[in-house]
Amino acid sequence: MKKLLKSSALVLSLTLLGSTSLAGCSSSKDGAGTEASKTVEGAKKVEGVKKEGFPIVEQPITLTMMAQDKGLSDWNQMQVLKDMEKLTNIKFQYKNARDDSFVTKKNLVFASGDLPDVFYGADLTPAEQVTYGTQGALIPLEGLIESYAPNLKKVLDEHPDIRKSITAPDGHIYALPNIDLTAVWWQGPMWYNGKFLKALGMEVPKTTDELYTYLKRVKVEDPNGNGKKDEVPLSSVKLKDLRQYFLGFWGMYGSDIYSDKEGKVHYAPMEEGYKGYLTFMNKLWNEDLLDHETFSQTNDQKKAKGKNNQIGLVADWFAAFTYGGDPNNDNPLMTPVKSEVPGSPVYAKHPGLSSNGTFAITKNNKSPEASMRWADYQYGYEGATLFSQGPENVLWKYKDKAAHEKEWLPVPKEGVTRDDYKGLLTPNVGIVPPGINLPDVTKGLRSDFEMWLDKQNQEKLVPIAKAPFPNLYLTKEEQAEASAILSDLNKYVEQMEAKFVTGQEALSNWDKYKAQVKKMGGDRIVELNQAAYDRWNKASK
Template sequence: MKRKSFISAILVLLTIIMLLAGCNNAANTGKTTAATPTPSATGTGQTSEPSTPSTSGSDTTVKLPIVDKPFKVTIWAPNGEGIQKTMKTLSDSEYYKELERRTGVTVEFIHPPIGQQNDSFNLMVASGNYPDIIEIIHPYGYMFPGGYDKAIEEGIILRLNELVDQYAPNYKKLLYSNDQLRKESFTDSGNLPGFWSLSVNGAQPPWMGMVVRKDWLDDLGLKEPETYDDWYNMLKAFKDVKKAEAPMMLYFTGFNPMNIFEGGYGITETFFQVDGKVKYGPLEPGYKEYITMLSKWYEEGLIDKDFATKQDFIPSSDYTASNRTGAFYCQYIDFTGLKAKAADPNYNLVAVPTPAKNAGDSVHVRQLNTMSGSVNWVVTSACKDPVTVTKWLDYNYTEEGDILAAYGFEGKTFEYGPDGKPVFTPFIYNNPDGYSLQEMYLKYAKLGGACIYHWEREFAGLPQNSVDAVQIWQKNNDGAYILPPITMTADEGAEYSRIMSDIETYRKEMVLKFILGTEPLSNYDSFVNQIKSMNIDRAIELQQAALDRFNQR
């Protein structure tokens, strides 16, 4: 305990030194002079309910350019296959080039190696060497130890309430335009931790789920699988008849992202809730059943033998666009790009629902999105001019900034339809370079993070199997067991982090051992008892308290 306090003190001291020395943003010389934020704007540990500021009559105009002298913003954001194929970094995208031309702000992205975002994030936080902005993508699983409130209290990121109230009128107006948005965007302590990708037209339906090769099913005379037994029979046929090297791709943790495969057993990888009561997956009977099933499948060669070493969020197209695998997870916007890359002319994908234990069972675990989105841009304490950065981020929530972020360039990537609404041109869906829809978004528009997220834009021009996927992934599945975006107080977060750090390290290690067969499943009860001895009951209590508060917001 004393050692951790000492380390925290050292990290805070290092952060202060860097702020004074200006080493993190040395390129920001000659910046536009802006009003110095009040202590409350960059202070830590504030615990007040978010006020509801008046937006009537407020000036939401963003004067361009935002700066009249060179100004650079550094952003840490995970890399991806789509970025690598279209540009070196996101800084090279046509969107960010145009954004710089309009605002005068240069953007420098820092991308961790693909598949190493979690380790890179943890090292960055421990070092105290932060960029101006950090992109938090919740499905990737990385987060500040103790949550947002603790990160604010420790001086890692800024509380943005006052900055947004004074310098981001467009973002502020949207936050308070909908009770659900407000509820999801602030912490229980009343802190606004970042700039969210706001789904102002309602939460997005599932954008990720399981898919299988429809052409293979047809060849084999099989129907789309509905139960885990159906999956087993299908994967056996993929292996024995289609000679698939990896019949099914599996995420390196043993649990596919976004809760899209384990739900038939009534569990998630870690915490979930049933009728308002928080539960921890490994303690539930369904968890052992799921792990036992995967162990059997792995032993029989039905799962990618190297899955534990592949940490890509989305499986590589080297597998998914080839005949090396026949079942995997992806986004509905990936269908077109994968088909274009496939050498097999018969290549055809179909989305399938979360498997059930028994035919006709309802399932309550799936991807469940929020209106505040899954991507959040936080401003760190290393940011030398948070006022200018706040003004810059607010531009994305203006009408013209929103059009640029969502649709790109009029006449090239979009046109206005008869109803006056923007629609993508064929250039986006059938571009001469053969890029996927996601790759085109990355190159010419903005895909999440500090913007208004128009998820509905993606359906126009997509093939029918992509459009159908959204409904299929919700079939007989209400997602009722998924926890909402709860937050803990700084003290709760610190205690929770101390408990769960060791538990999660142990859980992840043992889950892989069980699946790979290096640990006999006869030791599963000992595994559960060990977790119980590590104070998991207290962690559940903390989650429960946070859920209860969220439900009362």
């Protein structure tokens, strides 16, 4: 379970600015969806595709699928996919690739032109969608959504910002999203060691000064009680696991590009708040309050210290993943702390889209309408339940079907966790698939810990939270310019962060550093994203 959820967390985490959505799409032109529908349906019209009801097609059809495979089970044997074949009359031949080689194989498939009929859980980046969509390898989907995807259409009509965030600059939608309107976390949060807080008689810190005091006391007062000075007040892996959370203490919503409440775009590594963050982290480093193995250790090495009851504060998806044991409420979720920056703290909230590139239909597909209906099932309650929880009466059953209330059943296989067994039933474990997270899907299945966590989120994070930046697109020209800038700029910023924190570079050289960031194109990155964000805000709803 831990391994799977860790993988999911990494998928849901922010990636480097240059490889994902950096900027905004322009508005769809009037009639763009209608025209796309005519193009697709006119060229590849398939008889016998139902717009509602099942099966989707009267006569069975076979399509090919390329998906990101976690290697948990043979997709031909997954019960969810077997059930979908019976329900829809659509059979898939799988041309999957393991997750660690998927990107390479995906690139080879596009380069060769030997395309599958659909991509699933493919993490198609905005740049890939624009490139292969405009080249014709991926077909426009907005017309198909209008006519063959009632579940997704309803969501997009109710949430026009999501429609804008999956629409490329040419007005077309080339890939479907994973939608999660209930999510709060974008990256894994941070957790205090509850035993340490209790031993020190401390409340959860509310300011950076109180946080410093807690970390200092962890260092010198032996809260694990073993008589050794082996406590590690704050541990990390290259600061990537805590950076976004900590930047919020200095008023920044994101670790790279973000917008403030007035709609102004910022590049965090150039902000004065970033200097405050570096100054604080340098102070922790100098006093040995930040793990001196931060820039050299692996995640497993960090976790080993947590399980040895040495760490006072750490980032992870759940506290138990570092501190050990089952998920519980013994280790408090960190309350973002206030610094000297007015209006702090803030929190970078999940934007509602886990990915905008989970499912796409290629030009080789002879049944795009049927493929869209197959995918659309996952944006409704029944399909979301099937793909996320598995078939009824295997791991769960209805307690009150009319109210959508469920209850868990014993795991059929002894010695296997529920999440591991779920990976034998459905492909939606460890990858980001098309579909939607609905509260009713887990109604009755949520543990006491999960309900406690919901309360922690509502009390500590939601009141100060805002999505840093929408899922947006750059035009091809903008993408080319931004990629060229960021290939060097990202490396420089990352190297200088480590040097400032460890004292290899004096903070008195901040102005020199900032000037170099500007010289390398920092201001231009802001300009590109500001223009794109302005387009996104003006896009037709």
